[in-house]
Amino acid sequence: MATGVEEHVIVHVHDGVGLIRLNKPERMNAIGALMRKQLSDAIKQAERDDAVRVVVLTGSGRAFCSGADVTEMVTEGGGGMRTSEDVGNVLRNEYMPMLTRLRTMPKPVIAAMNGPAAGIGASYALACDIRIATPEAYLLEAFVNIGLAPDGGVSWLLPRMAGTGVAYEMFFTGKPLSAVDAHRLGIVNRLVPADRLEAEVRELANHLVTQPRQAMAAAKRAVNHALESSFEEALEFESYLQESQAWSPEFAEGVQAFLARRTKK
Amino acid sequence: MGYEFITVDVEPPIATVTLNRPKVLNALSPELVGEVNQALRELDADERVRAVVLTGGAKVFAAGADIGDMAERTAVEQLSRDQTGRWVGIAAFTKPLIGAVNGYALGGGCELALMCDMIIAGDSARFGQPEINLGIIPGAGGTQRWPRTAGKYAAMEAVLTGAAITATRAKELGIANKVVPAEMTIEVAKRIARQLAEKAPLALRMAKEAVLKAFESPLAEGLVAERKSFYFLFSTEDQKEGMRAFLEKRKAVFKGR
Numbered sequence: 001m002a003t004g005v006e007e008h009v010i011v012h013v014h015d016g017v018g019l020i021r022l023n024k025p026e027r028m029n030a031i032g033a034l035m036r037k038q039l040s041d042a043i044k045q046a047e048r049d050d051a052v053r054v055v056v057l058t059g060s061g062r063a064f065c066s067g068a069d070v071t072e073m074v075t076e077g078g079g080g081m082r083t084s085e086d087v088g089n090v091l092r093n094e095y096m097p098m099l100t101r102l103r104t105m106p107k108p109v110i111a112a113m114n115g116p117a118a119g120i121g122a123s124y125a126l127a128c129d130i131r132i133a134t135p136e137a138y139l140l141e142a143f144v145n146i147g148l149a150p151d152g153g154v155s156w157l158l159p160r161m162a163g164t165g166v167a168y169e170m171f172f173t174g175k176p177l178s179a180v181d182a183h184r185l186g187i188v189n190r191l192v193p194a195d196r197l198e199a200e201v202r203e204l205a206n207h208l209v210t211q212p213r214q215a216m217a218a219a220k221r222a223v224n225h226a227l228e229s230s231f232e233e234a235l236e237f238e239s240y241l242q243e244s245q246a247w248s249p250e251f252a253e254g255v256q257a258f259l260a261r262r263t264k265k
Numbered sequence: 266m267g268y269e270f271i272t273v274d275v276e277p278p279i280a281t282v283t284l285n286r287p288k289v290l291n292a293l294s295p296e297l298v299g300e301v302n303q304a305l306r307e308l309d310a311d312e313r314v315r316a317v318v319l320t321g322g323a324k325v326f327a328a329g330a331d332i333g334d335m336a337e338r339t340a341v342e343q344l345s346r347d348q349t350g351r352w353v354g355i356a357a358f359t360k361p362l363i364g365a366v367n368g369y370a371l372g373g374g375c376e377l378a379l380m381c382d383m384i385i386a387g388d389s390a391r392f393g394q395p396e397i398n399l400g401i402i403p404g405a406g407g408t409q410r411w412p413r414t415a416g417k418y419a420a421m422e423a424v425l426t427g428a429a430i431t432a433t434r435a436k437e438l439g440i441a442n443k444v445v446p447a448e449m450t451i452e453v454a455k456r457i458a459r460q461l462a463e464k465a466p467l468a469l470r471m472a473k474e475a476v477l478k479a480f481e482s483p484l485a486e487g488l489v490a491e492r493k494s495f496y497f498l499f500s501t502e503d504q505k506e507g508m509r510a511f512l513e514k515r516k517a518v519f520k521g522r
Binding site: 218220225228229233237238240242243244 | 386443446448449452
């Protein structure tokens, strides 16, 4: 990145893990126009980069992401969102491809929820494949509090993860769902103390780096296909996916390793 | 015969025709279309072959025509090249033609896919008619075959907006028969072709003809044609074999007679 340009997103690739860190802690990592651009680039690059086998999305400071930068929307030239049509266009043209990419890229994406995830920030957390959160974190669909409707895919994601009751309560009341409750509901996979978050996420990410990448990618394709299809269609899609996986070197190696372990006993 | 822009693999009882201009995403030059036409003519005559798979390979089906080649052409030049007229032979193929579509099937590529009798779509498949963005319209059947399969409104959306649709959407619209993982598309299409190849060839031919007739004629006329073919098939050895085998609880062996 050119010097002099603020880094609202920091990318760090190490040992197969691509860490994407939202980096505007003084604004609780609120997403403005510059961060949108940088985050979009970072997510695209993480998908493309073969050296990245697992992606971790997290925030700097106290928050995961406090949502769209509303302050920027009303000042600083609107951050590309001067009219209501701009709002729609930013959702369609910028957020939509990014969130879709997180859900469909052929590698695991982990949200390390170091703090609150509100509005579009919650969408990013929910679009990831796995969530690990600290007890201080929460999910907030605050749209209703400022007279807006849910966006960023949460109308699709939340009912599927927690049922319509939980989703509606969040959408109607605009009150946060604590990480503890989200964990109880299965939205958050693991709850860990703040000082353990980084280690816990690193441990999981490092483990996934060693897992067969094509098999994990296939799991993601299967789930994404299944979410849009009937049981029978899902079974059939799985069967073909399994066939192609069954003649992959990953499977051959997996069987070898399995047999070797068993003979060792 | 040898081909430059396609490959033809005959593995009796099926054959696979693969568009093979990967550097230009299988852009449909008149020469390529001519070769597909020629290959299908030969395969139609080849008694060993009972069903054919048409594919663009693992990555892309065909991303339209050669725009660079067309940009400065006049209407008369375009007419005299009769690029779309060359497709008539593909539509005239009498055996089952299974399209195996991965990646982009755009413009002429989409129209070529729509000429197939069944379409197996890889999850990477994208179907679209982007011609409108170039100031033209589909010229090889897109405006006619889309509404006949996907209906008026989906067809209008496709040809007026130029936006491509996903494999899942194509299946919803009835354009794709199945959505499978992209690396399995060609294999699944071949299996279906092999299954069809076990059926009575004359019945397959009459069945295909009758279904296609539905797009060309009023119902009463189509029903008459269907009935004539139905009666005709009772004059074939395969009908006798098929029914006897059924009664004897064994597998029929069809000979195309």
